[in-house]
Structure formats: C-alpha cells, structure tokens
Amino acid sequence: MLKEKVQELFNEPGCEKNQAKSASDRKKGCATKGLTPGAAAGGCAYDGALIALQPITDVVHLVHGPIACLGNAWDNRHAASSGSQLYRMGFTTDMGELDVVYGGEKKLWKAIRDVIADRDPPAVFVYQTCVPALIGDDIEKVCEAATEKFGRPVVPVNAPGFVGSKNLGNKLGGEALLDYVIGTVEPDDAGPTDVNIIGEYNLSGELWQVKPLLEKLGIRLRACITGDAKFRDVASAHRARVNMMVCSQAMINVGRKMQERWGIPYFEGSFYGIEDTSDVLRTMAKMLVERGAPADLVDRTEALIAEEEEKAWAAIRAFRPRLEGRKVLLYTGGHKSWSVISALHEVGMEVVRTSVRKATVNDKARALDLMDGDESALVGQIPAPEMYRMLEDGEADIMLSGGRTQFIALKARRPWLDINQERHYAYAGYIGMVELVRQLDKAINNPMWALIQKDAPWDADGVVHGTAVQGEEG
Missing domain, CATH: 3.40.50.1980 (Nitrogenase molybdenum iron protein domain)
Structure with a gap:
C-alpha cells in the first residue's frame, strides 16, 4: 500500500x-540526488x-x-x-x-x-x-x-x-x-466566504500577519493546513469555497484531491512580497464572488489593497537612504528565491545571486524576470568557499540564508540575516515586508561591522599596545 x-x-x-x-x-x-543511508x-x-x-x-x-x-x-x-x-x-x-x-x-x-x-x-x-x-x-x-x-x-x-x-x-x-481527517467533521457554520490556506505553517507567526487582512474583507479562514490549526478545523476543511496553495509544492496533492472530491477550486500564491500579497487578495476575492460571495467583495478588496500598499511602500522608502546600493546574496530556494526581490529593489538594493534550489519552473521564471533575464544570477548549490569569496571580496554586502550557512558570512566579517524557517521574525504580507527591510537595515548598518572589518593592530604594525609580538623585538 x-x-x-x-x-x-x-x-x-x-x-x-x-x-x-x-x-x-x-x-x-x-x-535531486540519491539518499544516503545514515545521512538523511x-x-x-x-x-x-x-x-x-x-x-x-x-x-x-x-x-x-x-x-x-x-x-x-x-x-x-x-x-x-x-x-x-x-x-x-x-x-x-x-x-x-x-x-x-x-x-x-x-x-x-x-x-x-x-x-x-x-x-x-x-x-x-x-x-x-x-x-x-x-x-x-x-x-x-x-x-x-x-x-x-x-x-x-x-x-x-x-x-x-x-x-x-x-x-x-x-x-x-x-x-x-x-x-x-479532512471531511470527517461537518461544520454548522459554513459560509460563502470560507477559505483554506494549504502549505502555510505559521512560522514565527506569519499567518497572523495575513489573517487580519482577510478579516477586514469578511473572509473567514476555515482552516490553515496546518499552521496554528486545530484538529476540528482541518477535519471540516472540505466545506470551504476556495483553497489557496502557498507557492511551495509541498501539498499540491491536497489541493488537487480536494477539488476532485468536493469541488473546491484552488489557486497558487505567496504572501512574501507586497505585490504578491495584493495578487493573492485579488484572486481570492474574485474566486469567492464566482462561488457565491457578495459582489462588492472585489471593490472592497481593491480599496484595502490601495490603502495597505501605500502604507507599506511609504515605510519601505524611509529605509532607502540607508540601504541603497547594497548588494545581496539571496541563498534560500523555493518561492523565496524571487518573492523578496521586489522589496529589495524598492529600497535600491541589488541582488547579485539568488538560489533556485527546490524552486518550481514558475519560481525560476519569476526570479529570472526580476533579475532582468540574467541567467547567471540564478544558481543552485553554491560551495562554501565560493560564498566566502563573494562576501570577502565585496561582491555581496550581506547574505540572506538559513542558519547552516551563517558562519560563512560571519567568518568573512559580513552581515547575515536568517530568511529560512528557523527565523525569529515574520516576513509575510505587507507589514512582513516592512519588517524584512527593517531587519536588513539593522544588520547592515550595525556599527560593529566598521570595527571588525578593520585590520587588527598586530596585523598593521606587529605591535599590540606597546608589547612586542612573540618572536620579534619591541
């Protein structure tokens, strides 16, 4: 079986x-490669x-x-x-x-x-x-x-x-x-604006940055599969009107089979990035109206998008003088390989490389478009020595990656920011992108970098505080 x-x-x-x-x-x-027994x-x-x-x-x-x-x-x-x-x-x-x-x-x-x-x-x-x-x-x-x-x-x-x-x-x-699980509980409050979000895990509370937007529109989250979910919510998820599939293809089988079994249409979207969040809200509103939601939902969605985008872009532009011209090595994968680039571009930052590990064909196409068609900017695995060289030589001013590669940046005495699932900050939705830019500013403009990137006194003159270096005369 x-x-x-x-x-x-x-x-x-x-x-x-x-x-x-x-x-x-x-x-x-x-x-992408065979599994090694004992090393999985x-x-x-x-x-x-x-x-x-x-x-x-x-x-x-x-x-x-x-x-x-x-x-x-x-x-x-x-x-x-x-x-x-x-x-x-x-x-x-x-x-x-x-x-x-x-x-x-x-x-x-x-x-x-x-x-x-x-x-x-x-x-x-x-x-x-x-x-x-x-x-x-x-x-x-x-x-x-x-x-x-x-x-x-x-x-x-x-x-x-x-x-x-x-x-x-x-x-x-x-x-x-x-x-x-799904379909084993019949809810007594199913409504015309019920939706499920599939493949969202509420990492660092990211779901809570998006849920208020849905609540302002009168859209009810029937179940998030599986972030901050309760068993009964997931069991009654078959009564939602629309499913949203978060960009990762992790649970595409759930979206497809729910459509086959219960007739729930699904679409793919991402809450990483301002424009992408707006696209999700537009698509969700349109599909719900087609499934029986109030017709004014589309107009109310456009009004909310205009309001939220204006606030988000204004907040992001405030950081531009401090971040403009800085170069970023984006080493993550999946939909994050492209979804944060537009926010980085808005503050004048340049993405020199973006990893497309675990990325779908659509992910790669969108990343390529944002990188102005430069295929050399799309990479897979980057060997650790190459990462170190890029940072040491100044080809990148900061690396955004997961925790396993942070020490490469720190050894090169360059800033690093966690962009993967272990992070402590949430970067979803409009306020999430503002938070990402704020954390970038804190990382890059931390005054310690000006100190640790200088040569040590003994590298400069061979003497430390008037004491002879071992093996040399004072």
Missing part, C-alpha cells in the same frame, strides 16, 4: 515540474511528514521508532500557536533492540492508550519511521483498532524515512489528512 502511494505521488498531475519529466524520471521522485537527517520522508503536520496544535504527535528519530520537538521550526501547546511536546515509543526482535506493535498500542489517558487529545497522529517499517509493524491496523477502542481518531502517518525525500514526506503527510 505504501509503495503504491509513493508511486502515485511521484506522478502527481497537479505538479507542473513533475509533469515536465519523462516517465522514468518521475519514478525517481523529487529528490533533516531531509527524509518522516521528517517532511512531521514538520508538515506538527503545527496542528491540539493533537498528540506520537513517533513510533527509536528516540533519536524524535529529536527535540520543542519549537524546532518556530511554528507558533494561538492556543494549545500540546503539539510542542515530544512523544515516542522509544523502540529498543528487543522491540526489533519481538516487534513494536504492542508497545505502540500501550503508548496510544497512555497518551490518551494522560493528555485527552481530540486525536493522536502516529508517525511510522524506518525501524518499525523494516520489521513489518502495521501501524494502520493498530491505529484502526485504537480508534475503535478509545473513541477518537488515531491517524497513521506512514512515511518512513527510507522511502524518499522531505518533499515526498510533506505529500505523504497530506495523504494522511485526506485519508483520515
């Missing part, structure tokens, strides 16, 4: 990048499924496998919650050597029983990992029996790490929602 599910996802018809491949390439999946940390299917579903805040996320697979769950991606903190807790069956010999199904059953008695969650999500999958533990059967016994959903997430990449795991997590 898992093998068939994986092959189905490899042939996802809603993914343009997938459909552009040959039949043989589709069977290889989404990984942070990039395996289990990890992808967990990070996609863990932002459902009020359920227990129980990892069936060795304790090392769980790691440290608490706030590992800064997916914020407005209510329950249960999702931050780490629960695991902690399989050991004897469990490998005798099987782990009984241990899983006891863990489900105990966690329900202790935490009383509305549902339990059980994640399959490599070890129990290899020895043949049937988590679907255990979860089915537990659902019947304990009177609440126990959802199997069958995504052992060895089946593929993190991106595949995102989709397998989405399949678990489609098979066991």
